Amino acid sequence: MPESNVLVIGGGPAGLEAARGVADLGYRVKLVEKAEQLGGMPILADYAALTPNMVNAEEAMGEMVQRIENDELIDICTSTEVIGVSGSSPELQVSLKGPGGEEDVQAGSVIVATGFQHFDPGKETQMYGYYEFDDVITLVDTEKMLKAGKFVRPSTGEAPKQVCFIQCVGSRDRQIGNPWCSKVCCGIATKEAIEIRRLLPDCRVFIFYIDMRMYGFWEDEIYWQAQEKYKVNFIRGIVTEITKRGDQVVVKGEDTTMGRPVEVPMDVVILSVGMEPSEGTTKMAELFQLPSTHGFIESIGGALNTVVTSVPGIFVAGAAAGPADLEDSVSMGGAAAMKAAAFLRKANLRVA
Amino acid sequence: MPESNVLVIGGGPAGLEAARGVADLGYRVKLVEKAEQLGGMPILADYAALTPNMVNAEEAMGEMVQRIENDELIDICTSTEVIGVSGSSPELQVSLKGPGGEEDVQAGSVIVATGFQHFDPGKETQMYGYYEFDDVITLVDTEKMLKAGKFVRPSTGEAPKQVCFIQCVGSRDRQIGNPWCSKVCCGIATKEAIEIRRLLPDCRVFIFYIDMRMYGFWEDEIYWQAQEKYKVNFIRGIVTEITKRGDQVVVKGEDTTMGRPVEVPMDVVILSVGMEPSEGTTKMAELFQLPSTHGFIESIGGALNTVVTSVPGIFVAGAAAGPADLEDSVSMGGAAAMKAAAFLRKANLRVA
Numbered sequence: 030m031p032e033s034n035v036l037v038i039g040g041g042p043a044g045l046e047a048a049r050g051v052a053d054l055g056y057r058v059k060l061v062e063k064a065e066q067l068g069g070m071p072i073l074a075d076y077a078a079l080t081p082n083m084v085n086a087e088e089a090m091g092e093m094v095q096r097i098e099n100d101e102l103i104d105i106c107t108s109t110e111v112i113g114v115s116g117s118s119p120e121l122q123v124s125l126k127g128p129g130g131e132e133d134v135q136a137g138s139v140i141v142a143t144g145f146q147h148f149d150p151g152k153e154t155q156m157y158g159y160y161e162f163d164d165v166i167t168l169v170d171t172e173k174m175l176k177a178g179k180f181v182r183p184s185t186g187e188a189p190k191q192v193c194f195i196q197c198v199g200s201r202d203r204q205i206g207n208p209w210c211s212k213v214c215c216g217i218a219t220k221e222a223i224e225i226r227r228l229l230p231d232c233r234v235f236i237f238y239i240d241m242r243m244y245g246f247w248e249d250e251i252y253w254q255a256q257e258k259y260k261v262n263f264i265r266g267i268v269t270e271i272t273k274r275g276d277q278v279v280v281k282g283e284d285t286t287m288g289r290p291v292e293v294p295m296d297v298v299i300l301s302v303g304m305e306p307s308e309g310t311t312k313m314a315e316l317f318q319l320p321s322t323h324g325f326i327e328s329i330g331g332a333l334n335t336v337v338t339s340v341p342g343i344f345v346a347g348a349a350a351g352p353a354d355l356e357d358s359v360s361m362g363g364a365a366a367m368k369a370a371a372f373l374r375k376a377n378l379r380v381a
Numbered sequence: 382m383p384e385s386n387v388l389v390i391g392g393g394p395a396g397l398e399a400a401r402g403v404a405d406l407g408y409r410v411k412l413v414e415k416a417e418q419l420g421g422m423p424i425l426a427d428y429a430a431l432t433p434n435m436v437n438a439e440e441a442m443g444e445m446v447q448r449i450e451n452d453e454l455i456d457i458c459t460s461t462e463v464i465g466v467s468g469s470s471p472e473l474q475v476s477l478k479g480p481g482g483e484e485d486v487q488a489g490s491v492i493v494a495t496g497f498q499h500f501d502p503g504k505e506t507q508m509y510g511y512y513e514f515d516d517v518i519t520l521v522d523t524e525k526m527l528k529a530g531k532f533v534r535p536s537t538g539e540a541p542k543q544v545c546f547i548q549c550v551g552s553r554d555r556q557i558g559n560p561w562c563s564k565v566c567c568g569i570a571t572k573e574a575i576e577i578r579r580l581l582p583d584c585r586v587f588i589f590y591i592d593m594r595m596y597g598f599w600e601d602e603i604y605w606q607a608q609e610k611y612k613v614n615f616i617r618g619i620v621t622e623i624t625k626r627g628d629q630v631v632v633k634g635e636d637t638t639m640g641r642p643v644e645v646p647m648d649v650v651i652l653s654v655g656m657e658p659s660e661g662t663t664k665m666a667e668l669f670q671l672p673s674t675h676g677f678i679e680s681i682g683g684a685l686n687t688v689v690t691s692v693p694g695i696f697v698a699g700a701a702a703g704p705a706d707l708e709d710s711v712s713m714g715g716a717a718a719m720k721a722a723a724f725l726r727k728a729n730l731r732v733a
Contacts, residue, residue, distance in 0.1 A: 046685075050719045050720075050723065053720075053723035053727070054723055079684060079685075080684070082683040089685055093685060201600055210595060210597055210599070240592035242594045243562060244562045244596060244704070245561060245704045245705075246561050246674065246703055246704075247562070248560060249561055253555075285638050286637050288639065288640045323598075331433075332431060332432070332434065332707035332708045333394065333431075333444075333445060333707060334711065335711050335712045335715075336712070352596070352598075355684035355685060356687050357712065359685055359686065359716070362716075363688065363717075364402075364714075364718075366716075367405070367718050368402075368405075370406060374405070374406065
């Protein structure tokens with residue numbers, strides 16, 4: 030009989046919801062997180078506020094963590110990685126490497142919730158000068174500043190007068206091998222644009238985009254608000270080059286709505302970097318022999334079976350399965366909890 | 382002790398997944414569907430293929446139905462409506478009206494999965510001439526034809542030579558009171574465009590859009606395929622009027638990328654109608670006293686709690702909560718099953 034009914038790998042939104050769900054159904058959970066603390070990307074990357082409701086990221090994720098921290102059915106192992114696996118569900122032996130060294134644990138079922146990493150805009154494309162110019166930063170760098178309650182030009186420490194976002198950096202880009210749309214960057218850029226305008230009412234903010242993908246209620250909650258209340262300028266266009274002129278960075282490209290070339294000096298350029306499978310997702314796909322699409326773990330059954338993988342007893346949730354917003358991650362975490370518990374019930378395994 | 386642990390209202394993708402999940406966790410389910418058969422919109426509106434993988438809608442939904450049909454824990458009631466409710470979870474009395482008349486049943490928890498209805502393009506906006514011109518049809522009318530393996534001009538029964546889709550009909554439209562983006566119409570129009578091009582290789586197909594919202598892998602799976610393999614013409618533009626000239630309909634508007642007015646004769650114009658809360662969703666919101674946003678049932682906790690409503694024991698899944706794609710509906714159905722079972726477990730109610 031396994032020590033843990035379900036091993037949840039990854040302590041971000043999907044993993045936290047999955048762990049809580051499994052325990053709420055009466056099954057034992059071991060939650061393994063590689064980082065020192067739970068919360069996933071919103072915490073590890075210092076997000077300021079979450080889309081679309083602009084709730085404080087630390088508080089919101091803190092509440093998710095708190096709900097599972099004192100649950101006697103949940104064993105939380107931070108600073109711990111999954112390094113090996115043998116056997117098959119419901120009789121898996123999983124090797125963990127944590128602060129106390131290596132240990133082998135048994136598990137009946139596994140939920141992989143190892144998430145994404147942000148595209149590195151210097152690694153695969155040089156066109157935006159991310160490592161060259163101090164004032165070219167990313168969505169993530171911006172979150173860190175916003176979390177600290179400020180927004181400044183990195184090169185001078187002063188408030189910028191003109192800022193732009195460039196969408197689809199590392200997304201919808203077949204040349205670098207990332208043909209997918211990362212789903213959330215339009216919303217996050219627009220949220221950050223609103224936050225910058227709130228902090229710096231004199232700063233002009235532009236967003237260069239291909240399509241603004243503010244699906245569902247985000248259209249209303251974020252997109253219109255940004256345009257009407259916060260006067261964010263949305264420019265449909267393609268940016269081809271970023272250069273330096275004096276102490277500013279110059280964005281060159283084409284405004285496709287106006288049909289003319291643009292060349293605008295900016296104090297800060299923010300690259301809206303997309304999602305790639307995280308290192309953990311790549312490793313878990315390999316370890317558990319899960320087929321993947323573009324490196325993200327595949328679920329079987331397409332749209333009608335979102336968390337079931339081709340390996341019995343192994344489920345996937347959140348951005349480990351592809352670009353996902355918080356709603357996707359939480360719904361999938363809940364669905365994976367149900368599937369894992371149902372799998373164990375069928376196998377007649379329960380440690381209560 | 383309640384006769385059914387969980388009452389699932391609605392037999393579409395979300396409700397089917399919810400019912401299956403609850404039963405897989407060992408709880409009794411009563412699944413109530415207003416229509417004569419299960420399957421929800423994909424079946425009731427005669428969808429041909431599902432987005433994004435183009436699987437046959439009847440087969441795919443048939444598999445979902447089949448999985449629950451012989452489950453002894455699931456009591457399926459078609460042609461049945463919920464007409465009243467009293468008490469509160471976990472001791473609810475729910476009045477049903479079915480083929481055999483009215484009956485009262487007890488339930489511990491409820492999952493509302495009553496979905497959406499398609500925007501009626503003749504009801505609130507006259508500009509597209511839907512009820513005026515035979516050759517102006519909707520995405521749904523098109524699905525019916527595609528399901529029958531054909532695509533013809535309704536006015537003549539002949540194969541069209543030139544067809545266009547108009548996006549965002551009844552969506553992103555504050556004048557008619559539908560400010561939300563319906564999330565799936567870009568994908569569905571593009572899928573139908575591909576299907577038309579497969580059936581009629583000589584027919585030119587255009588899609589007039591504001592933003593093409595092909596998020597996640599749809600970008601790769603549908604959007605690029607449509608452009609490159611099937612030569613569908615995507616035109617960023619605003620359509621302002623549809624008139625008649627001879628035996629064709631003329632689409633007038635502006636191509637915003639080229640910055641010029643367009644006036645193109647079409648054999649068939651397809652309106653990409655969006656999602657509105659269904660009549661059932663409106664009724665259930667009222668009956669169970671669930672707060673709503675634009676008529677869709679609100680979940681509490683925003684992005685981090687997608688299926689929990691403000692009323693204890695009552696959960697929501699799928700398009701009843703807002704525009705949703707199939708993945709959203711299935712993940713939410715699974716998550717709602719987990720929450721409902723966990724709610725009953727906590728209340729110590731189980732009829733096994």
